[in-house]
Amino acid sequence: MSIADIRTDYTQAALSELDTDPDPVAQFAKWFDEALRAEVPEPNAMSVATVAANGRPSSRILLIKDFDQRGFTWFTNYDSRKGRELAQNPHAALLFHWIPLEREVRIEGKVERVSAAESEQYFQSRPVKSRLSALASSQSQPVADRAALEAQYAEVEAQFGQHPPRPEHWGGYRLKPDYIEFWQGRASRLHDRIVYALDQDGKWQRHRLQP
Numbered sequence: 359m360s361i362a363d364i365r366t367d368y369t370q371a372a373l374s375e376l377d378t379d380p381d382p383v384a385q386f387a388k389w390f391d392e393a394l395r396a397e398v399p400e401p402n403a404m405s406v407a408t409v410a411a412n413g414r415p416s417s418r419i420l421l422i423k424d425f426d427q428r429g430f431t432w433f434t435n436y437d438s439r440k441g442r443e444l445a446q447n448p449h450a451a452l453l454f455h456w457i458p459l460e461r462e463v464r465i466e467g468k469v470e471r472v473s474a475a476e477s478e479q480y481f482q483s484r485p486v487k488s489r490l491s492a493l494a495s496s497q498s499q500p501v502a503d504r505a506a507l508e509a510q511y512a513e514v515e516a517q518f519g520q521h522p523p524r525p526e527h528w529g530g531y532r533l534k535p536d537y538i539e540f541w542q543g544r545a546s547r548l549h550d551r552i553v554y555a556l557d558q559d560g561k562w563q564r565h566r567l568q569p
């Protein structure tokens with residue numbers, strides 16, 4: 359079979375203006391809950407796209423750890439490639455693809471660091487070996503080989519044992535959305551797309567886009 363012949367018709371559900379909550383965060387909560395209940399693999403995995411100062415985009419998968427009216431939160435290394443890009447350009451785009459539900463959610467906005475207290479609280483909730491890895495890894499920097507990486511880990515383990523402190527360069531980001539789109543696959547590519555965009559008065563306006 360050629361790659362060009364791979365296609366799925368989407369027939370599970372529909373999304374109408376009447377089904378959607380006036381509040382996009384409440385709508386996201388509803389769909390996230392449905393993804394959990396459908397046992398979608400890694401429903402909390404999302405693509406995060408950032409843009410470097412020279413206009414070059416990059417993206418990677420991260421795990422969402424929290425969301426509420428303030429925004430969508432994840433944790434990472436502030437000195438990583440994405441961290442360096444966000445320091446120069448705070449605009450980012452999140453993307454969820456819940457394949458078994460034939461759904462996509464696109465979220466755009468500006469990103470800020472969460473408070474050190476929030477980062478600390480989440481860091482301390484992680485398994486100790488993950489905390490040690492966060493200390494051992496200069497994320498996105500080259501390393502000679504696997505053995506060198508494991509030697510860095512052994513070094514921090516020997517130094518800190520069961521109580522690794524949070525490095526200052528490790529913490530959370532929160533994206534404050536100004537655009538959220540809910541996409542529901544429909545038959546014959548005539549999909550449903552409901553968009554929420556923040557207007558000048560800070561109110562969410564809903565409209566439908568053509569597929």
Ligand SMILES: Cc1cc2nc3c(=O)[nH]c(=O)nc-3n(C[C@H](O)[C@H](O)[C@H](O)COP(=O)(O)O)c2cc1C
Pocket residue numbers: 400403416417418419420421422432433434435438439440441497498
């Ligand atoms: C399912 C999955 C979950 C991931 N979750 C995270 C995460 O929560 N935080 C993180 O820093 N990297 C996470 N990663 C690794 C990132 O995709 C990426 O490799 C790393 O953050 C470095 O990206 P950067 O060099 O663009 O900064 C995850 C990867 C996958 C596939």
